[in-house]
Amino acid sequence: MLNPKLKSRGLPKNAKKDIPKLAEDVLSGNISALSRAITLAESSRNEDRQLRSDLIKRLFPHSGKSYRLGITGVPGVGKSTFIEAFGLAAIQSGYKPAVLSIDPSSSRSGGSILGDKTRMNELSLHPKAYVRPSASGLHLGGVARSTRESIMLCEAAGYDLIIVETVGVGQSEIEALQLTDFFLLLMLAGAGDELQGIKRGIMETADAILITKADGDNIALANNAAQEYRRALHLMPPHEGNWIPKVATSSSLNKLGMDKALQWMKQYHTLCTENGYWLEKRSRQALYWFEQNIQSQTLQLLRANPEFKQMMDTTRTQVEALKTDPFQAVDEVVSRIAFEIKK
């Protein structure tokens, strides 16, 4: 039986048919409409594809005007409490924040979706904020697309600071980097880079590092760690856009470090709009997703063709039985593919 909590996240049947109305409601800032729109963006059902496409096409002109912030860090670094404190500080400074997460490994039950939502209790109840629980059961490869579309939907709904939190390490960070303007890395003092599962590559791409939990007995340790990372980052070449990565300590408990992060973000925005890197980076990200996706979609199109599938099955059997050379087999298969570009 379906978990009723999961079921309630689905899109009502009649809402599906009225995409113009849904788009209008999202634009007016209706939170329930936004949630339904994101559910549609996350859907991998074939019958939702056209609807999703219609919706995005309508809302695309209203997107792009927010500050897209990526936040990452290993479990235990205090990401949720940081984002809660940071989001509230951002509201104070005039932002309307939305929180999304990239979690490709997630297969949460209905119960933990609820748990996830109540994680950022104060922020998610705030009328100026929107916290989206992480999506469950997303297709691998569909995560980036649905996250990117969710960002656009939040922007269309009037949110001007989109926080993309990554859960898990590795691929998620690479995707977050290609989806956001500024990348903030949270680290623990004294845990060692390796223990934190942070690859050197990720540290090098961070625009800023905050050492979390700099409170009580932990302050001196956190200061030392900050000093160390500052030195390490100084040895690296400056980022594209001429930005020099920043390092500081933070305490979600004492609400310290949030204003500093907001200040860095503003400095970054000023620098990079002046030197043109802000839009250049967004262009490059768009091209990145375009090139990535064109390959997988083309192959998917081909694989969906029953004649191709049959030809592949037959050939694969031959190759597996060592009756034909694999490269020759590819030549033969490819020589039978003809395609046409429709006007």
Added chain:
Amino acid sequence: MLNPKLKSRGLPKNAKKDIPKLAEDVLSGNISALSRAITLAESSRNEDRQLRSDLIKRLFPHSGKSYRLGITGVPGVGKSTFIEAFGLAAIQSGYKPAVLSIDPSSSRSGGSILGDKTRMNELSLHPKAYVRPSASGLHLGGVARSTRESIMLCEAAGYDLIIVETVGVGQSEIEALQLTDFFLLLMLAGAGDELQGIKRGIMETADAILITKADGDNIALANNAAQEYRRALHLMPPHEGNWIPKVATSSSLNKLGMDKALQWMKQYHTLCTENGYWLEKRSRQALYWFEQNIQSQTLQLLRANPEFKQMMDTTRTQVEALKTDPFQAVDEVVSRIAFEIKK
């Protein structure tokens, strides 16, 4: 002006037209025909594609009956001197060895091709051996195909031990693993795994490790290293096919360790033909190359189409200018592609 030594490696114009004759000459064990056939397999010229394909089709039924041995190790480990000594020992024990190399980074001059050939002086002059200098100027991605086809050509010419030597580290080893039956890793004592540029993953895939240069003052050091690797490998799960990787020392100077390696290879062959893994592995390798290649060839076919290219250029400009969403753009591009499978 063309280097005359390089020119002499090319295929004579008239030979190109007579593929049935070339195939016959290869089958009769004619070394000069074999060399010309491999040159054809290495060619990336469009006009050679059909000829190469014809040749491989003719010789495929005569291939597959050799022992395919992969040998790797960083520069300085003494690969060439080892292969020379090992090849001569293999001849003693009844084999007809051929030596090929995978060297994707190679861009050697005519001079060093000559140098390369004289590397294994005694072996390359032996009437029962064939040593192929590493190919220069091969297209990235074409290396695996040409190596695999060269293996088949050597087999058709009657060689029953094909030694595939990898030059350089990284991708080459992964390719060699998918081309050979048994994988021998050469290591230096005392240099440390990391100094040797050997990734842990490569060590885990080795079917046997030989510690080279175990002669003179170096014997104790080599024995210690062997002991250490033996312990390390014991902690790892046994290989597929139930083979337990072996470790010993070797000295190319004193011709020690070669017979041991030959003995392991025989043990491996006996074990894996009995449990069926020998053919299973070859099937899997064939499927690996088939799946890898079908993707890149299909995309290449598509990219060669001028209408597709034009559509891509237009769309890319739109995406770069942030005038359309990259995922939507992909949908639109892909929706205009129609495939047909010819009978």
